[in-house]
Amino acid sequence: MIFAILLIVLIGALAYWRAPILAWTIGFAAWLAALQFGVSITVSPIVWGVFVVIAVVLNLPPLRRAVFTGPVFGVFKKITPAMSQTEQEAINAGTVWWDSDLFSGKPDWNKLLSFPDPKLTPEEQAFLDGPTEELCKLVDDWKITHEQMDLPEEVWSFIKSNGFLGMIIKKKYGGVEFSNYAHAKVVTKIATRGGSAAVTVMVPNSLGPGELLQHYGTEAQKDYYLPRLAKGLEIPCFALTSPYAGSDAGAIPDYGYVCRGSYTDPRSGERHENVLGVRVSWEKRWITLAPVATILGLAFKMYDPDHLLGSKEDIGITCALVPTEHEGVQIGRRHFPGGAAFMNGPTWGKDVFIPLDWIIGGKEYAGQGWRMLVECLSVGRCISLPAMSVASGKVASYTTGAYARIRDQFGLPIGKFEGVDEAMARIGGYTYQMEAAQDLALTGLDMGEKPSVLSAVIKYHNTERMRKTLNDAMDVHGGRTVVLGPRNYLARAYQAIPIAITVEGANILTRSMIIYGQGAIRCHPFVLREMKAAMASDAKEFDDAITGHIGFVVSNVFRSLWLGLTGAKLAGAPRGGETARYYKQVTRFSSAFALLSDMAMFSLGGSLKFREKLSARLGDMLSNLYIATACLKRFERDGAPKEDLAVLKWAVESNLHDIQTAMDGFLANLPNRALAFMLRRVIFPWGLTLKAPSDRIGTLVARSLMQPGGTRDRLTRGMFVSKDEQDPVGVLGPALHAVLETEPVEQKLRKLTREGKLCALTNAERLAEALDDGQINQVEFDAVTRARKLKRDVIMVDDFDKSLRHHDETLLERYVF
Known part of the structure; x- marks a missing residue:
C-alpha cells in the first residue's frame, strides 16, 4: 500500500514538474529497486525486462523514431489539414x-x-500636454457630427501642422517617432473629446501607407512620401475592403494584370511611354479618409498572364501607392458612419495603368501584400x-x-x-x-x-x-x-x-x-x-x-x-x-x-x-x-x-x-x-x-x-476634461465638488422643512427663508445657490425650435424651482 502510494506520488511529482524522460526513467528504476530490495518484494524479471525495453526505446532517439514516433509521423502527415498560403502567412x-x-x-x-512599465518620454508628455490638449479644445463634437459633418478647417490644419499624422514616422523623415504607448495615449485623449477627430488622427498612423512604407518601401518611396505624410502634405488612405470581401480580405476580387502601357505622373507631370506596369481594376468600400485622400494605398490580386515578370502567372495580393489625381482613380463620395462624421467612402477604378515602381517595395514585393498587411495589422490592432x-x-x-x-x-x-x-x-x-x-x-x-x-x-x-x-x-x-x-x-x-x-x-x-x-x-x-x-x-x-x-x-x-x-x-x-x-x-x-x-x-x-x-x-x-x-x-x-x-x-x-x-x-x-x-x-x-x-x-x-x-x-487619467464650466463634461467636476461640499447644508434644510421651520413652497424660496431666519449664513447660501445651479446644468437636456435647427442656450433663464 505504501509503495503504491509512493508510485502515485512519484508519477504526480514527475508530471507536475514536467520532468524529462531520463528523470522518469531514473524515478521508475529507483521505485522498482526499492520495491525489490527495500522490502524484499520480488519483482518479476519480465517486469524488469519490459521496463528496460521501454526505457531504452524512449531514451534513444533513433530507436524511438523507428519504433514509435516514425509510424505516428506517417499518420500525422496524412491527417494534418493543408493550409492555404493566406492561412500560412x-x-x-x-x-x-x-x-x-x-x-x-x-x-x-x-x-x-x-x-x-510603459512610460512617456518628456517629449511625448509635452505633446500630450501641449498640442493634444489644444486640439481637444478645438473639437466640438456636436458641431462636427450634426452641423458641419466634417472637422472644421482649423482642426484639419492644426492636425496637419502639429505632427499628428506623423506619430509613427521616423524623425529622419520629419515625423515625431513616438513609442506605441505614446501613440495610443494621444489617440485615447483625443477620443475622450470626439471620435471623428480621433479616427482622423489614428488611421494614418495605423494600418496604411505610412506604416507599410516604413517597413517595406523602397528608399525612393520613403524619401518622397514619408516627409510629405509627416507634414500633412499628403493625406493617406488604404483601400483593402471590397463589397464582396470584408473579413475574408484574401478573397478580394480587385485585380491587375502585368502589361506595357503609358501614363502621366501626376506628381511631376511627366509622360512615360511603353513602360512595364499593371492595369488595375477595383471597387472598394468603407475606406476611411478616401474622400479627401491624396495618396491611395491599394490592395489587389496581381496576375502575369504573358509572363512578363517570370514563369509565375498568379503573382498574389499586391499593395501599391497611387496618387488620387492619377487618371482613372475615382474618389470623393462619402459614406455616413453612424454617430461619427470622419471622412469615409468608396474608391473605384477601371483599367487604371500604374508602373511597377508604384508597388510598395517595388516589383520585388509584388505578391507579398497579404504578408505585409497581416504583419502590420498585428501592430495596428493593438493601438487604435x-x-x-x-x-x-x-x-x-x-x-x-x-x-x-x-x-x-x-x-x-x-x-x-x-x-x-x-x-x-x-x-x-x-x-x-x-x-x-x-x-x-x-x-x-x-x-x-x-x-x-x-x-x-x-x-x-x-x-x-x-x-x-x-x-x-x-x-x-x-x-x-x-x-x-x-x-x-x-x-x-x-x-x-x-x-x-x-x-x-x-x-x-x-x-x-x-x-x-x-x-x-x-x-x-x-x-x-x-x-x-x-x-x-x-x-x-x-x-x-x-x-x-x-x-x-x-x-x-x-x-x-x-x-x-x-x-x-x-x-x-x-x-x-x-x-x-x-x-x-x-x-x-x-x-x-x-x-x-x-x-x-x-x-x-x-x-x-x-x-x-x-x-x-x-x-x-x-x-x-x-x-x-x-x-x-x-x-x-x-x-x-x-x-x-x-x-x-x-x-x-x-x-x-x-x-x-x-x-x-x-x-x-x-x-x-x-x-x-x-x-x-x-x-x-x-x-x-x-x-x-x-x-x-x-x-x-x-x-x-x-x-x-x-x-x-487613475481610471480616468489621460482623459481630456475642459476647464470651462459651460462645457457639458467640464461642469461635472465643479458640480460634484459643490454638491458634496453643500450636502450638510442641504440635509439641514430638509430637516428644518420636516420640522415645519421652513414653510415656503419651493426649494429656492425655502433657501431664502433659511437665510432670512438666520438658519444659514450668506456663505452657505451662496454655496448652495451655486451648487444647485451647477446641478441643473448637469441634469438639463437640450431643446430646439420645431425645425430642430436652432438650439436654445438659455436654459437657466427658465429656472423655476
Whole structure:
C-alpha cells in the first residue's frame, strides 16, 4: 500500500514538474529497486525486462523514431489539414509573447512582473500636454457630427501642422517617432473629446501607407512620401475592403494584370511611354479618409498572364501607392458612419495603368501584400480601436460616476441604488480591464514584439467592453442621454459602437476563428513545430516535438487535477496578501486551458477550425487569462494601492468566472462525451466553485467612481476634461465638488422643512427663508445657490425650435424651482 502510494506520488511529482524522460526513467528504476530490495518484494524479471525495453526505446532517439514516433509521423502527415498560403502567412505573422506563457500551463510570474512599465518620454508628455490638449479644445463634437459633418478647417490644419499624422514616422523623415504607448495615449485623449477627430488622427498612423512604407518601401518611396505624410502634405488612405470581401480580405476580387502601357505622373507631370506596369481594376468600400485622400494605398490580386515578370502567372495580393489625381482613380463620395462624421467612402477604378515602381517595395514585393498587411495589422490592432475603447471607458467612468452622485431621486443620489451601482461596477471594472490589457500589449510592442494573437484579443475584448460600458452608462443617465444635443456627451459614442465592432476584423469572426485559430498554432509550445516538421518531412524534429507534446499533455492532466483538488492553494505566487490567490487561480486555469486545448485538437483534429462555437470558448479562456494577468500587472505598476483593491478584485474575479463559464460550456458541448466526462472530473473535481464578483465588491467600485479619490483619478487619467464650466463634461467636476461640499447644508434644510421651520413652497424660496431666519449664513447660501445651479446644468437636456435647427442656450433663464 505504501509503495503504491509512493508510485502515485512519484508519477504526480514527475508530471507536475514536467520532468524529462531520463528523470522518469531514473524515478521508475529507483521505485522498482526499492520495491525489490527495500522490502524484499520480488519483482518479476519480465517486469524488469519490459521496463528496460521501454526505457531504452524512449531514451534513444533513433530507436524511438523507428519504433514509435516514425509510424505516428506517417499518420500525422496524412491527417494534418493543408493550409492555404493566406492561412500560412497569417499564422507566421507577428510574434508570440506573454500569450505563449499562458498557453504553457505554467506562467512565469517573474517574467510578467519584470516587464518594464510603459512610460512617456518628456517629449511625448509635452505633446500630450501641449498640442493634444489644444486640439481637444478645438473639437466640438456636436458641431462636427450634426452641423458641419466634417472637422472644421482649423482642426484639419492644426492636425496637419502639429505632427499628428506623423506619430509613427521616423524623425529622419520629419515625423515625431513616438513609442506605441505614446501613440495610443494621444489617440485615447483625443477620443475622450470626439471620435471623428480621433479616427482622423489614428488611421494614418495605423494600418496604411505610412506604416507599410516604413517597413517595406523602397528608399525612393520613403524619401518622397514619408516627409510629405509627416507634414500633412499628403493625406493617406488604404483601400483593402471590397463589397464582396470584408473579413475574408484574401478573397478580394480587385485585380491587375502585368502589361506595357503609358501614363502621366501626376506628381511631376511627366509622360512615360511603353513602360512595364499593371492595369488595375477595383471597387472598394468603407475606406476611411478616401474622400479627401491624396495618396491611395491599394490592395489587389496581381496576375502575369504573358509572363512578363517570370514563369509565375498568379503573382498574389499586391499593395501599391497611387496618387488620387492619377487618371482613372475615382474618389470623393462619402459614406455616413453612424454617430461619427470622419471622412469615409468608396474608391473605384477601371483599367487604371500604374508602373511597377508604384508597388510598395517595388516589383520585388509584388505578391507579398497579404504578408505585409497581416504583419502590420498585428501592430495596428493593438493601438487604435483599443485606445478608443479605453477612451469610452474613461468618459463613461468620469461622467457616470459624477452624474450618479449629483443626480438624486427619492431623496438619494441615484448611484446609491443597488441596480445603478451594479451597472457602475461594470463600468469601472471594464475600464480597468481595457486599459490594463492594452498597456501590457503596448509594453510588448515597445519591446520589439508584434503580438499578433494578443492584438486580436485586445481588439475584440476592448471593443466589446466598450459596447457594454456605454450601454450601462446610457442606462444610468436615462433621459439625460436620450436627447441629442450639445450637452449629450455619450450618445454619439453610443451610436458609433458598430464601427469599432466591425472594422479591423469583425468581432464575431475575431472571437470564433482568429483568436484561438491563430493562438492554438502560434502559442502552443509544440503544435507549430509538429506542423512544420510534417510539411518539411523532418522526422527528427517531429520526434522531438511529439515527445515533448506527450509529456506536456501528461503534465497538464496531473497539474489540472492537483490544482483543482487543492483549489490551487498550494501553487506558487509572486506576491502575498490579497492578490496571491488570483495568481494561483490563473496558474490553475492556464494548466486546464492547455489540457482542454490539446484534447480539442486530439478529438476533433482538423475539423476544430469549423467548430467555431468551441474554438470561440477556447479563445475566451485564453483572452480572460491574458486580461486577468494584465490587471495584476497594472495593479503592481500603480504601486499596489489599497484603494484600488476593489476594482482589481472585480476585474480579476470576473475574468476567472468567465474562464470557468467558458470551460463549462466547452465541456458541455464537446462531441466526445466520454472524454468530456473525464476532463470535467479532472478540471472541476469539486464542481464549479468560482463565483462572480460579490455585490459588496461591486458597491465599493461604484462608490469609488462617485467621489474624488485615487481610484477615480487613475481610471480616468489621460482623459481630456475642459476647464470651462459651460462645457457639458467640464461642469461635472465643479458640480460634484459643490454638491458634496453643500450636502450638510442641504440635509439641514430638509430637516428644518420636516420640522415645519421652513414653510415656503419651493426649494429656492425655502433657501431664502433659511437665510432670512438666520438658519444659514450668506456663505452657505451662496454655496448652495451655486451648487444647485451647477446641478441643473448637469441634469438639463437640450431643446430646439420645431425645425430642430436652432438650439436654445438659455436654459437657466427658465429656472423655476
